[in-house]
Amino acid sequence: MTHQPDENAVLQTVSPADNSIVVTQPLASQEDIIATLERANISQSHWRQTPLSQRKAYCTKAIDALLTHKEMIACEISWMMGRPIRYSNSELRGVEERARYMISICDEALEPITLNEKPGFTRYIKHEPLGTVFVIAPWNYPYLTAINSIIPALLAGNSVILKHSSQTPLCSERLQQAFDEAGLPKGVFQHLFLNHTDTEQLIASEQIQHVVFTGSVSGGRMVEKAAAGHFHNIGLELGGKDPAYIRADADLDHAVATVIDGALFNGGQSCCGIERVYVDATVHDEFVNRAKEEIHAYQLGSPLEYETTLGPLVRTAAADFVRAHIQQAIEMGATAHINESDFPASKPGTPYLAPQLLTDVTHQMRVMTEETFGPVVAVQKVHSDHEAVALMNDSEFGLTASIFTRDTKQAIKLGEQLDVGTFFVNRCDYLDPALAWAGVKHSGRGCALSKLGFETLTRPKSFHIKHPQE
Template sequence: MTNQHDEHTVLETISPADDSILVTQPLANQKDIIESLERANIAQSHWRQTPLAQRKTYCSRAIDALLTHKEMIASEISWMMGRPIRYSSGELSGVEERARYMISICDEALAPIKLADKPGFTRYIKHEPLGTVFVIAPWNYPYLTAINSIIPALLAGNTVILKHSSQTPLCAERLQQAFDEAGLPRGIFQHLFLNHSNTEQLIASEQIQHVTFTGSVSGGKMVEKAAAGHFHNIGLELGGKDPAYVRADANLEHAVKTVVDGALFNSGQSCCGIERIYVDASIHDEFVVKAKQEIYTYQLGSPLEHDTTLGPLVRTTAANFIRDQIQQAIEMGATAHINESDFPASQPDTPYLAPQLLTGVTHQMRVMTEETFGPVVAVQKVHSDHEAIALMNDSEFGLTASIFTRNTDQAIELGEQLDVGTFFVNRCDYLDPALAWTGVKHSGRGYALSKLGFETLTRPKSFHIKHLQE
């Protein structure tokens, strides 16, 4: 919702917890944007010459500062996007893990590449910063998704402008506060609240050298269109329809608990959440019984209550989209195993939606092809590894995939056949900062984290020196 207020457009953030207006935030105007870009470019000329050890210190201090506000931040996350308060502080634990890891490996990752000796010459390749990096972050994991790019970008010598989701504006303010408390010089890290047209304008600016975007496929297309002809580097983490395959030899108890958690945590609003489950026919019925029992251990309610383990969706339109997917599947022959009345907080035309377990699903149903981004466990029976792999690959997305089995060697062989960025065995819905985070097909392009993550935020500069004989 927007209102006119002086020279700015004012955006109101509505809490899914109780439909209240949580934040009223003026959006940046043209003057704000121009000044921010100028500050970033001026600051970058000094920041790139700042020793890496000093950059590391600033980043470490910022993470320290952010963690001192953990309880307040957890409450804000719950209010802004609906995650149960008992889990909200865990996001900052993930932020610390990722940031500390990237800080710990940056000396090696950013060190010049030394070449074999060649008589009479010195040759090496340096990792040069790109300039100003524009980070566009989503609401579902508002700190984790942002920190994936912010910390390595700053370590590499870039300046950063953050545009956070209108659903989670306080996250941008808390990150700014943390860097300010760390003493980071002005202009190196900034945030702007932007509408769509101004976001596109910033993407197209010649003063931006790299754009990293996490969000929908349609949003990724907008980024590519806005950046066309400007030769920016672009990193896109987009949609997912991540599958799990439970083989006949799987540890069934472990598989059920893991995939149900992977489907329902954060109300299913995870880029790499489990959205499709393929179960071997020989254990399918037992799996369904155990999955239903597991789902009934969840409690849907206000995210501000400590007993709640399943909060509301981010907004009513998202919940209604999922209701439509479920209804279409049932009309096409799927069986729903969860009685919505058993979750009294679930009410029509609200963000509060009961979890659902569907069987008898097929790839003719939207729930198995469209990104759901909600608390649905959709199970399809399969009769062989070959069938499972074919169905897992039958998607426009390719972020992660999981196989549950006691035969690790066989799992790895099957994993080689999957068109995804990350392959899991006996786990899911997790991001290890030591591994490159990447997707294929409509799940995006580029990669973040790990040593490779620094490559997307730098450019190679070759030094070729010939030594003259006197």
Template sequence: MTSNKPIQQTRSPIDNSVYVERDLASSEDIQNSLRASVIAQAHWRKVALKERAAICHKMVDALVANTDEIATELCWMMGRPIQYASGEVVGLAERARYMIDVAAEALAPVNLPELSGFIRYIKREPLGTAFVIAPWNYPYLTSINTIIPAIMAGNSVVLKHSKQTPLCAEQLFKAFEQAELPEGVFQYLHLSHVDTQTVIKDSRIDYVAFTGSVAGGDMIEQAASGRFIGVGLELGGKDPAYVRADADIDHAVATCIDGAFFNSGQSCCGIERIYVNSCVFDEFISKAVELVNKYKLGRPDDINTTLGPLVTASGAALVRSQIQDALSKGATAHIDAKDFPLDEIGTAYLAPQLLTQVNHQMRVMTEESFGPVVGVMKVDNDEQAIALMNDSAFGLTAVVFTQDIEAAITLGEQLDTGTFFVNRCDYLDPGLAWTGVKHSGRGCTLSALGYESLTRPKSFHIKL
């Protein structure tokens, strides 16, 4: 029987073919889902934490057991090279298991000092239903940051995944089913933008977690306005790296280039601009260009490919326009696109590019690129580097490469950023709070602190 519902199509960046087609949820589907979520949460919040943990661990086990299928789907849905695609399941397992194991500590009551005649403590109670809106670029890693702590804290979850990666929502649902999570505690909906706003405005939603663009974050805040609910926003970045004169240059080059070009540069915490001390600038550029030229741009289902297409041709067009803007203003391009035969205007396939003679009047140094391009600027000292690193509308991560750790920490304390790295980048340690400043968003996921936004404190003040 043919469905009369609107259709959502996922076109693969590999060849622009339709890889997935799904019905969008109807108004009735949405109402049924929200109703079931509220009913299920009322029971789930009473389930012992130990039992919640066992179910969540089983869910992770189910996903890990299905790694090969998940990797193939990621390759076709968002273009990640198949040789790297399974790594997302590994990362998910690490984060999820950490957040499961830290729950007892994060959710433990806060007992106040003894006061004669009184008992006083603070409990952390679940909010109700969390609505998670996940992106396509790291579809499992970004969504699990909220899903696991929300469920461990006693909430129910409704997931809306990107139309580019709808199978991720279905894989998560299947894994929770296999783990025998009670029905209604975790659900997913394939939604239009309009219906997404409708769900946010519904009184049965108690928290919204969104990862995506600044424009998308603005829409989320407007939809939630006046509801007085928590909203967590991770909105991307223009993350800088600074290579000091005393840095291990080989290590700095390898780390920066991987941070800039892994996942075709489509990472909110990837390196998008690099500042290098003038004493080591030429050496850095020479080694960086040599390394970039070793990438193989190709179909991501080819095991030899190290650089896949961007997720859409429009994304590639944006990066091309930033590169052209920089070149028109005096930048120098160090990579010849002709050495990457699949690079073609109008497609999602784009050669990597490294630019010098760049400045902050160029879009490539100020706008989020979300593609395989990085600009490298020469600086004379720490003060100049810090000023340039902070000269951004974003503040998600920043990194300094140096052998002087004490000096690095001093620099890190001056940076407007959510996470500060030394001698590494583009990695989320689940034991550390993941947060951003400025247009990179607000709120916190991961670590014990990640539970705070998914619970509310309730004080008990008892006179004996």
């Protein structure tokens, strides 16, 4: 590492709520980075020898400590990234669910694999920790995305260095406080505030054994490029353009409520949020009419007001990107069903953006091919299961897909044809920690959560023992 940041370089977080600066933090110096790596490597050599029962106890105490600050944390989330305060508490509920589940299954998941008895030999395979894991977390679900890797990495005997988004830096501090309150040995979990250059150089460090990145496709390419030639393990959760298919036999009340929530929750800023909806022609118009009613029930406004159900996007540039998707679709023949005037808080030049429902869309429009990451529901009419599956697969992404129908057997048959990591029937936009979370194509590679999630954070070590003849 040769780059030395300006001594006065700082990280500033601007709130989308009112454009105020809510956090100012100095960036890590070169000396900070080197010291952090050394502590991580030294502490990991001791941590890996700590009994799993103790590692579980530390992680449990840390989650308990984090939850004691949930009201403060919810407020900070709303200030930093704009999620309505009425929903911000739900993030820590998800953190608790995922963390406690991974703690509950780690004994079985990390148990050595024993082989059939072979006379004169003992053979087994251990799950060895990788070493130091570098976690790069995003702003949209700042605690959930981080905890997916942090808790299982620590349980598996790794040390962790967290680099959080510059939009949500307080999350790394709160996690650090929680682990410190739990009494975790110094150096096992650490965080750094880094610029892009130092992040890339840390990825390339020979003192890092695994990198977990959640973010954009371009960010994933940066990680792969920085790690090239260093033979790190890499886990990438990247973008999504997640589709839903509404079959003719679907329960429309349930489908509309679920899909609109899946598309608009968190302002549509979710990698597994619904961005494309394919609706059978026989129920298309009814679905659209009900969807309009559902969308008009949302209230756009300050994320700090409890009445708000749709907050601002993370920044004005993000809102402008979504506006461009909508405008291009309309210019190419799409029909917009929501008047921006129905949402008075929506204003050009700000991150406050009205939700939109589009029909008459095609795959020649960016809104159906690029990740929009905003409060837009784009609906396309289809005439058969075959057409729906072909359109759902017509994407460079493959994170999740959903089918709404009363015919579960047929849904499963269709789901087996979809190129995605998670397939839902009659639900969407949810991570069950007992299931593997993975993407295909440009949605990433690797796996988080479930028993399989521990495999990406460990390496197999085979023991082949021949006993002396008596």
